Amino acid sequence: MRIDLHTHSSVSDGTDAPAELVAAAAAAGLDVVALSDHDTFDGLDEAVAVGHRLGVRVLRGIEISAEHDGTSVHLLGYGCRTDDAALATELARIRLGRSGRIPAMLAKLAEAGMPIDDVLADIAGDSPSVGRPHIADAMVAKGYVADRREAFDRYLADDGPMFVTRYSTPLELGLDLIRAAGGVAVIAHPWGRVSRDQLPPSLLAELAASGRLDGVEVDHQDHDAATRTELRELADGLALLATGSSDYHGTGKIDHDLGCNTTAADVLAEIDTRVSVRGGQL
Secondary structure, three states, X not given: OOEEEEEOOOOOOOOOOHHHHHHHHHHOOOOEEEEOOEOOOOOHHHHHHHHHHHOOEEEEEEEEEEEEOOEEEEEEEEOOOOXXXXXXXXXXXXXXXXXXXXXXXXXXXXXXXXXXXXXXXXXXXXXXXXXXXXXXXXXXXXXXXXXXXXXXXXXXXXXXXXOOOOOOEEHHHHHHHHHHOOOEEEEOOOOOOOOOOOOOHHHHHHHHHOOOOOEEEEEOOOOOHHHHHHHHHHHHHHOOEEEEOOOEEOEOOOOOOOOOOOOOHHHHHHHHXXXXXXXXXX
16 A cells, blocks of 8 residues: 655645646555645545545645744644634634735845746635745746745745745644644654754654654655654654655655655554544544
């Protein structure tokens, strides 16, 4: 069984519509795919329906924009009840933070001679979760950069000249909201890019011991082989679930092909069990 537990559609910052993503998952030989768009559940019903037709199970997921000590943490939630009021309120607050900073970023880009106002709306489409990847795609469309990676590396990263801060959910609150909504919480790519120093083994151990954290994403393109080995050993020692996934964004990310990393079947079975016990939504 081939299982990919982290993908994004055009409902957030991917380039495939939910139906297209599931069709691509089927073509890639996946049996299970989790749609985990940023801070919204809006694409799930479409994806699940297409999955039924194509014989691909779609696990209901989300990726919540969280933070710990001022550093971004991406928090995956599987099986959350999409009608949970507290979680819905927090997600709306995050999305407002995303959209609220866009005018300031547009102004910075225009001042730097890189206006994108004329193309951003078409690129973002009807996504309820407009963010930096959409700005990056607009910069590509205008010819200012070659791809998303260059846009982030040169301009849009947290320490970049076009960055504007926004609200993100405190990590502990995000974990609590996922659990209260019946879901399973997994920290995405915890030791990739800038987050390793902010998510040391001691913190992961504390979150595991508290029962708030269910797992960590081990097999991810942002983790090299040594990091994966170290993180897997830590997860095993803390009795945390170790997942693997592509973090697929369609053409929005290179080297993140569907199924390039996968999750073991017994890990998915444990996620299903925990969601069922907690009254979540499978």
